[in-house]
Amino acid sequence: MPRNDAAMLETLILHHRIERFYYDEAALLDDRRYEEWLALFAEDIHYVMPLRTNRVRREWKLEYSAPQESAYFDEDHASLDMRVRKFASGTNWAEEPPSRTRHLIGNVRVDAGEGDEIAVRSAFIIYRNRLERQTEVFAGERQDVLRAEGDSFRIARRRILLDQATLLTSSLSFFF
């Protein structure tokens, strides 16, 4: 934390703005406003969720799949747009009728910034309930790069670290 009051205030305000941004983003997902959610992403977004495996200590560096390996998500803007349009197709049976989700974002840590980009780590808990009684809970970390734009931000990179090795769901037909 900076020692002088003015700098500290600036840090607090930035932190507050980022948290507010995440709450608004979560609300767009939970309210199923996917086109507006997609608008929060930069054109050069890289949205990725690596695979995760059980490894012994000496192989911890292999716990997450490497960039040249597969991933649960590895998306650019066009593929995210495709996923969003799938929701609107009217035949998106995996989400028709739709899931009820609640995205809780916390433990926000604003790391070093470079130019107009800010690295932010946060924790999520996503509750998902669908159809009669299907219920799933997902926890993990998001490592974002936010790009300042006007009064708000665009998400330029998102790396999602899910706290599961075997996915406890029949499909990832929703967003993190």
Add this chain to the structure above:
Amino acid sequence: MTGFDAAMAREKATRIFDRDAGTIEASAYVDPDIYRLELENIFRRTWLFLAHETQIRAPGDFLATYMGEDPVVVVRQKDGGVKAFLNQCRHRGMRLCRSDAGKASNFTCVYHGWVYGLGGELVGVPLEEPAYGTVDRAAWSARPVPRIARYKGLIFGCWDENVPDFTDYLGDAAFYLDILLDRSPAGTEAIGGIHKWVIPCNWKFAAEQFASDSYHALFAHLSAAAVTMPDGSYSADWGGEGFQFTSDRGHGTGFLLDAGRREMLTAFVGPEVARYAMEEGMGSAIERLGAMRGQRMHAQHMTVFPNFSFLPSVNTVRVWHPKGPNEIEVWAWNLVEADASDAVKEAYRVGGLRSFSASGIFEQEDGENWVEIQRCLQGPVARDTVFHVGMGLGRPDAADPDLPGRLGWVFSEVAARGFYTQWQRLLADPDAPVIPSADHGEANHAAQ
């Protein structure tokens, strides 16, 4: 809770599938006695997929996986060979290897410290001399998978040491499997990482669909078609010509010919993969496999009985691991020609995971369907309802001089009936050979 009556379960299996009527009773997918019989009579006796060679490249590289519900470790040996053994310490049964994958010099049980070598042989027992005198190393080694087959980059195992050789087990299905494995002289390699996810459904829904069901794609995957196909839907010009293959060993595949190949491949895995498959990769494919397999067949889905499935050219490969009658774990990964460019490999990697995986825009609906089917099977009325597996029943066989084996039209369930015929035959008789001695195919081609 009643005890397991194998004879009654065998009788049930004989009764609930009627090949000639094209019906199967829903209890096939939920009955615990049927499931128990499947583990014994099918998963203990047939060839099961273990790993791709490139998933365990160097000596000591291992992969922990399952054969049916039995955990096994598959290990690259120092001499380049492959061994597999039950992932269970012989002392008190603790799981020996608790990593999904890695490199090991041995496997040490974390309970009492018994040590096993790369082949599962017992090599060390703490306090052996004072506590035991001696422990017979051969008698107390991990239980080996007695038969291992290596076929064009894939490794299979079987618990039955008397099982026929893997190529005989495949029979004519090898012709169709080779489209996945043999397009290039360099062979294939696995893209790193295995997708694992849980679907609360019976394993046969998945295995049967990949054997026999082009039909569902027209409706189940409409939303994926809407965002990937040129006109937002399948074209009426695609799909008129195509075949389904059925095997008396339970294997099955279906595919289209010619029209729509580039468009559908582009929709499934993107334009770069389509370009590769139809341009630089096609020459060697035609040379090695002929024009029918190298150029004309597409949108192919296939199951090697019982639970190994894949989509050639999309190159997604998976096992449906049974976890009780009501649940599976899907273990899916992708492969690519080893001599493809880095750009093509990257296109396969990204295209594959975006379309066919837990998050895949084509795959999401499969889980949804199978889960909801399973949820409907909890009541006695739903369970003794019979389902329709009669598509194409009584129609003459299809034929093509370039295609071996028993064929039907692509929109048919002849391969599903072949799958369940083998399923029923193995369930009904624990001693039945996995390759039937006579033609057990349905009798619809000559008389009708």
